[in-house]
Amino acid sequence: MMVHVDNLTKRFRGTLAVDRLTMQIPTGEIYGFVGANGAGKTTTMRIIAGLLKPTSGKVYVNGVDVSKEPLEVKRNIGYMPDFFGVYDDLKVSEYMNFYAGLQGISKSKTAELADSLLQLVRLTEKREAYVDSLSRGMKQRLCLARSLIHDPKFLILDEPASGLDPRARVEMKEILKELRSMGKTVLISSHILPELSELCTAIGIIDSGRLVASGSVSEVVEKMSQSGRVKIKVADREEEAVKVMMEMPGIGSISSVAGVIEVNVSGGNEEYVRILRTLVEKDIPVISFQPIEGSLESVFMHLTERGNGNEN
Amino acid sequence: MRINPILEKDLKTKLRGWRSTILICCYVILLIGILFLYFASNNIFNPYNTHNFNPRMAMDAYNLIITFQFALLFLAVPAITATSVSSERERQTLDLMLVTKTPVRKIIVGKIMVSLAHTMLLLIASMPVIGVVFFFGGIGFLDIIKLLLFYVLTSFFVASCGVFFSTVFKRNIVAIITTYIFLGLITFGPFILFLVLGLVRERYSYTGFSPVYRDFVSALFPSSVFGFTSFYISGSSYSMYYGYYSPGIFSEVAQEIEQQRMASTGLWKLLHPWLANGLFNVVASISLIFLSARILNPIHRKK
Numbered sequence: 068m069m070v071h072v073d074n075l076t077k078r079f080r081g082t083l084a085v086d087r088l089t090m091q092i093p094t095g096e097i098y099g100f101v102g103a104n105g106a107g108k109t110t111t112m113r114i115i116a117g118l119l120k121p122t123s124g125k126v127y128v129n130g131v132d133v134s135k136e137p138l139e140v141k142r143n144i145g146y147m148p149d150f151f152g153v154y155d156d157l158k159v160s161e162y163m164n165f166y167a168g169l170q171g172i173s174k175s176k177t178a179e180l181a182d183s184l185l186q187l188v189r190l191t192e193k194r195e196a197y198v199d200s201l202s203r204g205m206k207q208r209l210c211l212a213r214s215l216i217h218d219p220k221f222l223i224l225d226e227p228a229s230g231l232d233p234r235a236r237v238e239m240k241e242i243l244k245e246l247r248s249m250g251k252t253v254l255i256s257s258h259i260l261p262e263l264s265e266l267c268t269a270i271g272i273i274d275s276g277r278l279v280a281s282g283s284v285s286e287v288v289e290k291m292s293q294s295g296r297v298k299i300k301v302a303d304r305e306e307e308a309v310k311v312m313m314e315m316p317g318i319g320s321i322s323s324v325a326g327v328i329e330v331n332v333s334g335g336n337e338e339y340v341r342i343l344r345t346l347v348e349k350d351i352p353v354i355s356f357q358p359i360e361g362s363l364e365s366v367f368m369h370l371t372e373r374g375n376g377n378e379n
Numbered sequence: 380m381r382i383n384p385i386l387e388k389d390l391k392t393k394l395r396g397w398r399s400t401i402l403i404c405c406y407v408i409l410l411i412g413i414l415f416l417y418f419a420s421n422n423i424f425n426p427y428n429t430h431n432f433n434p435r436m437a438m439d440a441y442n443l444i445i446t447f448q449f450a451l452l453f454l455a456v457p458a459i460t461a462t463s464v465s466s467e468r469e470r471q472t473l474d475l476m477l478v479t480k481t482p483v484r485k486i487i488v489g490k491i492m493v494s495l496a497h498t499m500l501l502l503i504a505s506m507p508v509i510g511v512v513f514f515f516g517g518i519g520f521l522d523i524i525k526l527l528l529f530y531v532l533t534s535f536f537v538a539s540c541g542v543f544f545s546t547v548f549k550r551n552i553v554a555i556i557t558t559y560i561f562l563g564l565i566t567f568g569p570f571i572l573f574l575v576l577g578l579v580r581e582r583y584s585y586t587g588f589s590p591v592y593r594d595f596v597s598a599l600f601p602s603s604v605f606g607f608t609s610f611y612i613s614g615s616s617y618s619m620y621y622g623y624y625s626p627g628i629f630s631e632v633a634q635e636i637e638q639q640r641m642a643s644t645g646l647w648k649l650l651h652p653w654l655a656n657g658l659f660n661v662v663a664s665i666s667l668i669f670l671s672a673r674i675l676n677p678i679h680r681k682k
């Protein structure tokens with residue numbers, strides 16, 4: 068187990084940012100941390116990185132207690148925050164040297180290490196450029212290289228794709244795939260789900276400081292699709308169909324437009340079967356009956372539809 | 380062992396380009412200018428000057444120069460250090476340093492070393508100018524070394540104060556202002572307290588108030604001005620207006636302290652003002668470093 072977060076709570080004066088959060092990230096996993104803005108992702112990540120003191124609860128990284136031996140933990144963690152954090156008056160190579168120095172890497176090893184990392188993030192040609200001349204995507208990649216300088220086992224990436232144009236996103240994604248093949252354990256956050264779904268081996272969904280679901284992508288989808296949507300096309304008697312379903316238990320909101328009815332259903336497959344049977348028994352001319360696949364996006368929308376909305 | 384990476388980075392960026400070279404040149408020119416004005420105003424360049432060259436004048440010039448440097452140190456070092464941590468915070472690079480395995484204390488020390496390096500640079504650049512004055516003023520080599528040591532210890536303290544307030548306050552401007560106020564208090568406060576206490580005692584005590592050296596030291600040791608009296612050549616000054624020698628107020632104070640020291644015995648006699656203040660500076664600086672590190676360390680941080 069690379070990371071073990073145990074009953075973590077963080078309170079900022081009035082706001083409860085993280086609420087009794089427990090999660091585990093096995094070694095080698097790419098763990099997607101998904102939640103709307105303000106859900107508590109950054110706070111959790113900062114606590115794991117040892118930058119913030121939790122109100123209560125424990126965090127272990129590679130078996131070491133973050134609050135007890137922070138320096139030991141920092142040896143294993145690479146942290147990329149949701150901002151750049153660059154010095155405009157440094158060159159790319161000097162920037163890398165500076166953080167290599169802070170990580171206690173000897174001068175002789177630094178040059179080689181920096182070169183290979185710059186190659187990984189495709190910035191080799193920019194070695195001697197000043198940091199402020201780089202584009203957003205390049206700065207982001209430079210920050211990633213910086214967080215890798217001491218070859219950490221575990222990487223924390225806070226919204227690495229936000230604010231990037233589509234091309235830069237693709238590039239970032241390619242690099243992350245390489246990291247996965249390098250065997251790093253990664254905790255990566257996003258408020259946009261599809262960004263993570265193909266990349267991650269596991270996801271956790273956080274809402275109002277609570278982890279509401281976690282597991283492999285398909286597990287979470289499965290769990291969330293317990294409450295799904297179904298799209299029903301009828302040839303006629305649309306209003307009657309709506310009325311029938313409204314009287315049934317376990318039915319959420321219903322919308323109907325020109326013979327197409329969409330229904331929110333809480334419950335699994337048995338529920339769908341029950342709805343279809345009832346409609347047929349009532350002699351409603353059903354043309355098609357189609358449960359909408361529990362796509363991550365809808366899972367996520369469902370999870371966060373109460374309270375804070377998703378901005379992007 | 381590697382040189383402190385923060386020292387390396389800050390020096391690299393600050394010394395890059397012409398800015399700092401120009402700054403150092405300006406500083407040396409300023410020193411020369413002050414000297415020139417001083418001598419010119421005393422008619423030393425006037426061929427019809429009735430006075431001969433007076434070594435007293437060189438001593439006054441020496442006093443002027445070291446006072447100027449001393450004041451500059453108090454003005455410039457806080458400007459460098461009081462923003463050192465808060466500007467990293469504003470640039471959002473502070474967290475990036477804190478997640479490395481470099482202990483917080485080392486980050487703080489790095490920031491202090493940056494300003495010490497600046498001070499040293501300015502001092503070294505000014506050596507030729509000061510050397511001339513020293514030569515004419517009859518100041519010994521050992522005195523120069525002592526003065527430099529005192530300057531370094533003082534900037535160590537001033538820098539530690541700056542960094543400390545820079546860790547306490549989030550905003551640059553607040554940190555700078557607080558540093559200046561704090562330094563003003565600790566530099567002049569002891570003198571004012573001492574004076575008030577003396578006046579009160581004089582008035583209400585039968586014996587009156589006649590402080591001995593021990594009283595001076597135990598009241599004034601935190602003040603760098605007290606330490607500075609060790610280097611100020613006291614005695615009467617040459618006045619260009621009246622053509623006679625008149626002692627200045629600071630000169631009188633310095634003289635009184637020195638006389639009291641000579642009159643004391645044992646260890647007190649050895650504890651020169653600059654040593655007493657220097658020791659305080661070292662102890663206070665180290666305490667401030669530990670305090671700053673504690674404040675900055677996220678694991679200890681309250682909020």
Ligand SMILES: Nc1ncnc2c1ncn2[C@@H]1O[C@H](COP(=O)(O)OP(=O)(O)O)[C@@H](O)[C@H]1O
Nearest residue numbers: 079082084102103104105106107108109110111
């Ligand atoms: N330093 C802070 N002081 C006060 N409240 C904070 C602070 N940092 C975060 N919060 C609050 O904690 C909650 C979680 O924030 P955050 O962890 O940044 O969410 P996310 O990264 O998921 O967008 C938000 O309501 C935010 O306003």
Ligand SMILES: [Mg+2]
Nearest residue numbers: 108109110149
């Ligand atoms: Mg965030």
